[in-house]
Amino acid sequence: MKQLRTQMRVIFALVLREARTRHGRARLGYAWAIIEPLAMITFLTLLFSQFRTSNGPDGNFALFFATGVLAFQAYRNTSVYICNSFAQNKNLFNYPMVKPIDAALARLFLDCATHVFVIALVLIGQIVLMDANPPHDIPYMAFAMSLLFFMALGAGLCLAVLRRFSQAVFSLYLIVMGPAFFLSCVFYSLATVPTGFREILKLNPLVHGVEGFRTGYYAVYPNDDVSLFYLFTWAVTLNFLGWIGERLTRFQNQ
Amino acid sequence: MIELFNVSKTYKLKSGRKTILNGVTASIPWKNIGVLGRNGAGKSTFLRLISGIEEPDSGIVKRSKSFSWPIGFRGSFHPMLSGIENVRFVARLYGQNTEEMIDKVEDFAELGQFFYEPVKTYSSGMGARLAFGLSMAIKFEVFLVDEVMAVGDAKFQAKSKAAFKAMLPTSRIIMVSHSMSSIREYCDSGLVIDNGRMTYFEDLEEAIARYAELNK
Incomplete structure (x- = not known):
C-alpha cells in the first residue's frame, strides 16, 4: 500500500517534470504539445481532402480522415514518446524509488491527456466550424482509444527495452511508422479494401483501433471485420513482453 | 540497519563479469562506516546496492532506515529547469514539504x-552547491558519500x-574514500570489500589495517 502511494507520487512528479521539459526551450511551453499535432492533423486533412480517397459514411471526407488520423497519431506519438522514456530519464534512476516503468507510465498519462485534448479540439472544430455530424457513441470511441493507448504502452515498453541494446531501434521504429500510416485505414475504410488485401490488412492491430474509433463515431459504419478483441490481444501480449523484458534486462547495459 | 542474505552482485565489463x-x-549495524577496497573492487556499486538504486543478481537486501542518494549527486538536474524547479522535483519524489525544502536549499546553496x-x-x-544543499535538506537516517565531500570555496566547505x-x-554516514584522513574523521567502523567477499570491522583501525595488507 505504501509502495503504491510512493509510486503515485513518483509518477506525479515525473508527469510535471516531463510537461515542463518536453518543449522547455519554447516560450509557449507545453502548448506546443497541443499545437504540434493540431497543425499536423489540420495540414494532413487539407492535403488528403484534395484526393478524397473515400467518401466516408456521410459524404464528409474531412471528418472521416480526421477520425482516422487522430487515432493513428495518438498511438504513434505515444509509443514513440514511451520508447525514449528509459534512455532520457536514465539519471533519475539514481533515486531508488524511480523505476523505469514509472517513467514510461508518466509519459503514457501525459500523452493520453494531451491527445484526448487534441482529439476533442479537432472534433469540436469539425462539428462547430464545418458542420460535421456529432459523434454517435462516445464511450465506444473512448474504449477503442484506450486500447490503442494500452497498446502504445506495450509497444513503447518493448522498444525501450530493445533500445537498451541498440540505439537503432528508435530510428527503425520511426521508419516502420511511415508505411504504417498507409496500412492502418487512416484515409480509407477496411470494408472498401478488396477481399484478398483485406485479409492481410486485418493482421495489423492498428487497423482495428482506427476502425473501432470510427465505429463509435458513426451511427452506421461497416465494421464486419473490425475486432477490438484482436487489438486487445496484441496490447496484452506487448505489455507482457515489455514488463517482463524490462525486469530481466534492467541492469544489463550499465 | 542493513541485512544481506546470500547476496551476489556482479557488473559487466567488456572482458566479462566482475x-x-x-x-x-x-548484518551491518547503524554506524558511521567507511567502505574500503581497491580500485574496481566495487565500492560505488556497493553503495548503489545498499541504497536500493541497484538490485542484487541474487539474494536479499533488507533496509530498515532511509538512505540518501550519494551526496553531491547532480545527474538528475535537468539543464533546462531552474534550480528551484529541480529542487521541487526531488521534494515531490521524497514526499517532502516542497516550500520548506525550497527555503532550506535556497538558504544553504547561496545561489x-x-x-x-x-x-x-x-x-x-554553483551546480555542486545546489546538489549539496539538496542532499542536506532531507533528514535521511543514512547519508551515502562517494569520494566527493568538499565542494566550493573554503567558506562553503566549512559550512558544508x-x-x-x-x-x-x-543520522549515520556510509562513506567511500581513498583518503584515510576523511574516513577517520567521520567513521568509527569499516567494511572491506575484496574479491567477492565483504568483511565488517567494528573497529575502523582494524579495517584500515586489513586494507593496508591488501595493498601490499
Whole structure:
C-alpha cells in the first residue's frame, strides 16, 4: 500500500517534470504539445481532402480522415514518446524509488491527456466550424482509444527495452511508422479494401483501433471485420513482453 | 540497519563479469562506516546496492532506515529547469514539504538570483552547491558519500562540514574514500570489500589495517 502511494507520487512528479521539459526551450511551453499535432492533423486533412480517397459514411471526407488520423497519431506519438522514456530519464534512476516503468507510465498519462485534448479540439472544430455530424457513441470511441493507448504502452515498453541494446531501434521504429500510416485505414475504410488485401490488412492491430474509433463515431459504419478483441490481444501480449523484458534486462547495459 | 542474505552482485565489463559480492550474508549495524577496497573492487556499486538504486543478481537486501542518494549527486538536474524547479522535483519524489525544502536549499546553496535561472547557466561550483544543499535538506537516517565531500570555496566547505556534523546525532554516514584522513574523521567502523567477499570491522583501525595488507 505504501509502495503504491510512493509510486503515485513518483509518477506525479515525473508527469510535471516531463510537461515542463518536453518543449522547455519554447516560450509557449507545453502548448506546443497541443499545437504540434493540431497543425499536423489540420495540414494532413487539407492535403488528403484534395484526393478524397473515400467518401466516408456521410459524404464528409474531412471528418472521416480526421477520425482516422487522430487515432493513428495518438498511438504513434505515444509509443514513440514511451520508447525514449528509459534512455532520457536514465539519471533519475539514481533515486531508488524511480523505476523505469514509472517513467514510461508518466509519459503514457501525459500523452493520453494531451491527445484526448487534441482529439476533442479537432472534433469540436469539425462539428462547430464545418458542420460535421456529432459523434454517435462516445464511450465506444473512448474504449477503442484506450486500447490503442494500452497498446502504445506495450509497444513503447518493448522498444525501450530493445533500445537498451541498440540505439537503432528508435530510428527503425520511426521508419516502420511511415508505411504504417498507409496500412492502418487512416484515409480509407477496411470494408472498401478488396477481399484478398483485406485479409492481410486485418493482421495489423492498428487497423482495428482506427476502425473501432470510427465505429463509435458513426451511427452506421461497416465494421464486419473490425475486432477490438484482436487489438486487445496484441496490447496484452506487448505489455507482457515489455514488463517482463524490462525486469530481466534492467541492469544489463550499465 | 542493513541485512544481506546470500547476496551476489556482479557488473559487466567488456572482458566479462566482475564479481563484487559472492554470496555474502551479513548484518551491518547503524554506524558511521567507511567502505574500503581497491580500485574496481566495487565500492560505488556497493553503495548503489545498499541504497536500493541497484538490485542484487541474487539474494536479499533488507533496509530498515532511509538512505540518501550519494551526496553531491547532480545527474538528475535537468539543464533546462531552474534550480528551484529541480529542487521541487526531488521534494515531490521524497514526499517532502516542497516550500520548506525550497527555503532550506535556497538558504544553504547561496545561489542568489541564479536559483531561479536554468541549471545550464550554472558554473560547476554553483551546480555542486545546489546538489549539496539538496542532499542536506532531507533528514535521511543514512547519508551515502562517494569520494566527493568538499565542494566550493573554503567558506562553503566549512559550512558544508558544519551542516553535516549537525546531522550526525540523528543520522549515520556510509562513506567511500581513498583518503584515510576523511574516513577517520567521520567513521568509527569499516567494511572491506575484496574479491567477492565483504568483511565488517567494528573497529575502523582494524579495517584500515586489513586494507593496508591488501595493498601490499
